Amino acid sequence: MARTWTDWAKCAGAMLCLAAGTGILGQSVAELEQRAARGDADAEFRLGVEYAAGRDGPADMAQALAWYRRAAAQGNVNAMYNLGVAYRNGLGVKRDDAEAVKWYRRAAEPGHPEARFALGVAYATGRGVKQDLSKAVYWFRKEEERTGNSLTEVFLGEMYTNAEGVAKDDAEAMRWYGKAAAEENVVAEYRLAEGYLMGTGLKADAAQAAGWFRKAAEQGASPAQYQLGLMYESGEGVEQSYVQAYFWLALAAGREPASGAREQMANERDRASTHLTAELMAETDVQVKGWKEQGTGNRE
Numbered sequence: 198m199a200r201t202w203t204d205w206a207k208c209a210g211a212m213l214c215l216a217a218g219t220g221i222l223g224q225s226v227a228e229l230e231q232r233a234a235r236g237d238a239d240a241e242f243r244l245g246v247e248y249a250a251g252r253d254g255p256a257d258m259a260q261a262l263a264w265y266r267r268a269a270a271q272g273n274v275n276a277m278y279n280l281g282v283a284y285r286n287g288l289g290v291k292r293d294d295a296e297a298v299k300w301y302r303r304a305a306e307p308g309h310p311e312a313r314f315a316l317g318v319a320y321a322t323g324r325g326v327k328q329d330l331s332k333a334v335y336w337f338r339k340e341e342e343r344t345g346n347s348l349t350e351v352f353l354g355e356m357y358t359n360a361e362g363v364a365k366d367d368a369e370a371m372r373w374y375g376k377a378a379a380e381e382n383v384v385a386e387y388r389l390a391e392g393y394l395m396g397t398g399l400k401a402d403a404a405q406a407a408g409w410f411r412k413a414a415e416q417g418a419s420p421a422q423y424q425l426g427l428m429y430e431s432g433e434g435v436e437q438s439y440v441q442a443y444f445w446l447a448l449a450a451g452r453e454p455a456s457g458a459r460e461q462m463a464n465e466r467d468r469a470s471t472h473l474t475a476e477l478m479a480e481t482d483v484q485v486k487g488w489k490e491q492g493t494g495n496r497e
Contacts, residue, residue, distance in 0.1 A: 224243070226247050230244065236271070238276075241267045241273070245262070245268065258289025265283070266280065269300075277309070278304040278311055281298070281312065298319050298325035301316045308343065310340050310343040310344045310346075313337075314337070317335075317337040330356065347382040351373070351382055351384050370388075375389055383418050386410075394434075403428070404434045406434055420449070422448045423450075423465070426445035426449060426469070429442035430468075442469040444485060444488075446462060447481070448489070
């Protein structure tokens with residue numbers, strides 16, 4: 198969990214995709230052009246989508262952008278958002294972050310959720326607009342009201358944790374992490390576990406902490422696997438078990454990139470192993486290998 202939420206925000210901004218929208222599905226380009234000729238903004242937007250995707254021939258971003266502009270001129274927010282994405286990523290136009298923000302804002306103000314998220318990311322990272330974390334919080338909250346986006350909820354949790362754009366409020370941070378964790382967001386599960394373990398923003402509860410660390414651990418988060426291993430080693434919040442401790446610590450050490458953290462995980466794994474017989478350790482190593490091959494899964 199070493200990466201900061203602003204690192205995630207930069208990645209999220211780069212991964213914003215063109216919206217496909219809904220409605221007027223299954224019609225040919227010729228049919229859409231007939232509707233667009235009558236001034237149908239939804240048809241104009243769908244034509245932009247079709248040309249961008251190249252569904253009726255080679256992709257043609259110049260045509261796509263022309264149709265997006267026509268639709269946007271009639272107030273189609275999906276088209277506005279797609280113009281923002283195009284300028285953000287240099288799709289058919291020269292990359293222009295300020296122009297992207299202009300289109301994101303035009304779509305966000307009437308309520309387009311992805312545009313609200315994109316605008317929040319822009320304010321958070323200072324790309325295309327002067328960095329303003331309070332405005333990032335505003336747009337993230339507006340977007341979350343519409344979608345319940347777990348990534349947005351994690352961003353808000355991090356901002357309340359770190360007093361970025363808002364006053365520090367651990368309880369509010371945990372509320373946001375709790376919402377995202379309910380959607381199985383692994384970062385939120387880990388943060389919620391930390392809150393229960395340390396009593397930060399929540400009443401300390403080792404059993405709850407272990408439960409949330411397990412959820413994150415089962416999704417492959419090595420820091421969560423490590424913390425869960427330590428809890429099994431000490432018997433904090435769980436029934437003490439050196440076998441379980443060794444299992445989770447071995448998984449954590451095996452997943453973590455070479456670093457001081459990995460060395461620490463390996464040391465804890467080795468310490469737990471001193472409490473196991475050679476036969477029991479060999480059996481557990483087989484289980485660790487099987488778990489790795491399956492990727493993730495339940496471990497009782």
